[in-house]
Amino acid sequence: MDIRKQFGANVRKHRQATGLSQEQFALQHDIDRTYVSGIERGKRNPTIVIVNKFAKALDVSIADLFDGCD
Amino acid sequence: MDIRKQFGANVRKHRQATGLSQEQFALQHDIDRTYVSGIERGKRNPTIVIVNKFAKALDVSIADLFDGCD
DNA sequence: ATGTGACTGCTAGTCCGTC
DNA sequence: GGACGGACTAGCAGTCACA
Numbered sequence: 001m002d003i004r005k006q007f008g009a010n011v012r013k014h015r016q017a018t019g020l021s022q023e024q025f026a027l028q029h030d031i032d033r034t035y036v037s038g039i040e041r042g043k044r045n046p047t048i049v050i051v052n053k054f055a056k057a058l059d060v061s062i063a064d065l066f067d068g069c070d
Numbered sequence: 071m072d073i074r075k076q077f078g079a080n081v082r083k084h085r086q087a088t089g090l091s092q093e094q095f096a097l098q099h100d101i102d103r104t105y106v107s108g109i110e111r112g113k114r115n116p117t118i119v120i121v122n123k124f125a126k127a128l129d130v131s132i133a134d135l136f137d138g139c140d
Numbered sequence: 141a142t143g144t145g146a147c148t149g150c151t152a153g154t155c156c157g158t159c
Numbered sequence: 160g161g162a163c164g165g166a167c168t169a170g171c172a173g174t175c176a177c178a
Binding site: 023034 | 160161162163164170171
């Protein structure tokens with residue numbers, strides 16, 4: 001599976017676990033609304049700094065966001 | 071600790087575990103030698119596609135490359 | 141065998157929208 | 160609420176000469 005899709009799926013899973021919408025989540029953590037959308041759909045190829053930002057925002061480890069890769 | 075430095079340190083650790091020099095490693099996996107150098111020194115902010123490439127080249131999981139990040 | 145600055149092409153990251 | 164498009168700037172990918 002494409003790593004971008006896997007990463008996006010994990011972001012979505014953990015965001016939904018927080019009960020927040022993409023918009024609420026984006027606003028709360030100072031991220032662009034459309035960027036969250038793009039990430040979750042696997043259309044983006046984020047840098048590790050962004051990965052770190054999402055991990056902290058979702059309150060999960062970075063490893064959790066790469067769960068299922070391989 | 072800066073995630074770029076942590077990532078770089080982990081890459082270096084696992085590369086050295088293979089017994090290969092930066093140059094040998096770079097040649098073997100079709101990566102530029104100076105790029106490996108930049109990564110290991112934490113001067114680069116690679117994308118997850120690159121992270122995936124390094125994980126496969128080093129034969130470790132992606133989580134291993136983020137070991138020690140909080 | 142590795143560190144470093146500089147460079148070009150392209151894309152990551154951001155902002156405005158519509159459906 | 161979320162998908163998707165266009166446009167823009169900052170910064171990454173990839174490479175080189177040189178130390």
